[in-house]
Amino acid sequence: MRQIDIFDTTLRDGEQSPGVALNPAEKVQIARQLAKLGVNIIEAGFPISSPGDFEAVKQIAEEVRQVSVCALARTQAKDIERAWEAISKAESPRIHTFIATSPIHMRYKLKKSPEEVLEQAVAGVKLAKSKVSDIEFSAEDASRSDVDFLGRIFSSAIKAGATVLNIPDTVGYATPEEFAKFIYEVMERTEGIEKVKVSVHCHNDLGLAVANSLAAVQAGIHQLEGAINGIGERAGNAAIEELAMALNTRRDQYQVQTSINSKEIARTSQMVSRLTGMMIQPNKAIVGKNAFAHESGIHQDGVLKERSTYEIISPDSIGLDMDTIVLGKHSGRHAVRDRLTELGLEVDEKRLDEVFKEFKLLAERKKEVTSADLYSLVDTHTHDVPEITLDYLQVSSGTQIVPTSTLGLNYQDQRYDDAACGDGPVDAAYKAIDKILGIDHKLLRYALQAIDGGEDAQGEVTVSVQFDEHTVGGRGVSTDIIEASVKAYLQAVNRAFERGWISFKIGGI
Numbered sequence: 001m002r003q004i005d006i007f008d009t010t011l012r013d014g015e016q017s018p019g020v021a022l023n024p025a026e027k028v029q030i031a032r033q034l035a036k037l038g039v040n041i042i043e044a045g046f047p048i049s050s051p052g053d054f055e056a057v058k059q060i061a062e063e064v065r066q067v068s069v070c071a072l073a074r075t076q077a078k079d080i081e082r083a084w085e086a087i088s089k090a091e092s093p094r095i096h097t098f099i100a101t102s103p104i105h106m107r108y109k110l111k112k113s114p115e116e117v118l119e120q121a122v123a124g125v126k127l128a129k130s131k132v133s134d135i136e137f138s139a140e141d142a143s144r145s146d147v148d149f150l151g152r153i154f155s156s157a158i159k160a161g162a163t164v165l166n167i168p169d170t171v172g173y174a175t176p177e178e179f180a181k182f183i184y185e186v187m188e189r190t191e192g193i194e195k196v197k198v199s200v201h202c203h204n205d206l207g208l209a210v211a212n213s214l215a216a217v218q219a220g221i222h223q224l225e226g227a228i229n230g231i232g233e234r235a236g237n238a239a240i241e242e243l244a245m246a247l248n249t250r251r252d253q254y255q256v257q258t259s260i261n262s263k264e265i266a267r268t269s270q271m272v273s274r275l276t277g278m279m280i281q282p283n284k285a286i287v288g289k290n291a292f293a294h295e296s297g298i299h300q301d302g303v304l305k306e307r308s309t310y311e312i313i314s315p316d317s318i319g320l321d322m323d324t325i326v327l328g329k330h331s332g333r334h335a336v337r338d339r340l341t342e343l344g345l346e347v348d349e350k351r352l353d354e355v356f357k358e359f360k361l362l363a364e365r366k367k368e369v370t371s372a373d374l375y376s377l378v379d380t381h382t383h384d385v386p387e388i389t390l391d392y393l394q395v396s397s398g399t400q401i402v403p404t405s406t407l408g409l410n411y412q413d414q415r416y417d418d419a420a421c422g423d424g425p426v427d428a429a430y431k432a433i434d435k436i437l438g439i440d441h442k443l444l445r446y447a448l449q450a451i452d453g454g455e456d457a458q459g460e461v462t463v464s465v466q467f468d469e470h471t472v473g474g475r476g477v478s479t480d481i482i483e484a485s486v487k488a489y490l491q492a493v494n495r496a497f498e499r500g501w502i503s504f505k506i507g508g509i
């Protein structure tokens with residue numbers, strides 16, 4: 001059976017989603033999980049774009065094994081040099097270089113003639129080839145490009161050393177039948193096409209990213225690009241979990257296989273959602289909360305008698321059976337460590353100490369500590385730089401009083417206190433934080449949901465906050481929703497601080 005490589009761009013295109021800002025430690029954590037999921041290539045970032053991106057790609061290349069690690073670069077020499085610097089230590093490194101080929105992009109964005117674009121593409125691929133053997137070349141906005149020109153530029157890219165040719169539907173404009181025909185025509189016009197792999201990268205502006213990708217599979221391509229939960233620029237990329245499960249469930253139609261271990265899908269999806277702060281819509285295919293929920297009496301009756309009456313895939317097959325063991329306040333350090341290992345959360349002794357301490361605190365407030373809770377405990381410990389943390393919090397609110405919050409923040413062993421009034425207790429707490437730090441913010445989005453069922457469930461708050469021109473997300477978890485709200489805001493503040501988007505005016509920082 002034909003093998004389809006899965007190229008994951010959660011950490012590059014996905015990370016370009018508005019409001020998403022992952023630090024290097026979080027990216028490494030996701031990359032490890034992607035390797036477990038069985039993707040073939042991880043596009044770890046765009047090294048020239050920022051020092052943080054460079055550092056994350058470098059760490060992933062050095063630490064994540066048994067998977068190809070790829071870095072993005074325009075065709076300029078400085079981009080390619082920087083990409084190579086970041087991935088040179090990878091087990092199997094790949095450079096992904098791109099240039100736009102559509103008339104509209106060449107004329108308005110690049111201000112170059114087709115001949116100049118072709119020349120630059122060849123120069124870029126050649127330079128990359130002098131560093132590494134595995135080169136992917138992308139013709140940006142391919143689906144709106146001239147098919148003859150694409151054939152020419154791809155033929156030249158192969159001669160220059162490209163091993164994978166990518167045909168992106170950058171703006172999500174294609175439709176399935178048309179896209180399949182287009183790919184077929186490009187391949188026909190490309191000299192040496194039998195020597196390379198062909199890839200597609202589809203965006204979801206018309207909700208067709210997965211459909212277009214599957215049409216491309218039927219046209220004979222070898223690699224699919226996408227992101228977990230379909231995150232990415234604008235409406236996002238093709239969702240990897242949907243591609244994998246469609247190819248798997250309908251193998252009779254597609255006659256191809258992938259190396260995805262579907263049992264890791266739920267875990268990967270939840271990790272990406274938690275760390276990016278991008279919630280999954282309940283009715284999202286495969287990984288939404290309702291994807292396996294049966295509401296109507298007739299459906300429930302059918303599923304009880306025979307699951308396959310209304311279920312085409314089983315929850316087990318994507319790894320949704322992980323919540324069978326529950327820990328409580330009598331569970332010891334060993335039990336917690338064993339459970340973490342089972343969940344694939346590797347922690348060293350020092351981290352385990354911290355996580356165990358928080359576990360005990362949580363178990364005091366909550367009867368059962370679920371795997372979702374454990375994930376949230378481990379995730380909050382992924383920062384290496386000094387952070388601002390919450391020391392204590394008091395709020396008073398009600399129907400006849402002005403909501404007021406008093407709180408203390410810790411930064412590098414010092415405590416700073418202040419109080420503020422607001423429109424509600426959360427607003428009051430955020431204003432008190434702003435007063436202490438001497439910053440100003442605009443809250444773009446605030447969402448609260450329960451982490452799992454039960455009356456004592458932890459509340460999970462995700463926020464999207466704007467500091468000047470930068471937008472950053474944050475997430476906080478607690479059995480107390482005001483505390484969760486404060487933690488979410490502080491995470492956004494810490495992320496913005498780490499990136500130099502804000503500075504504090506306390507204690508001479």
Ligand SMILES: [Zn+2]
Binds near residue numbers: 170203232233237
């Ligand atoms: Zn893209």
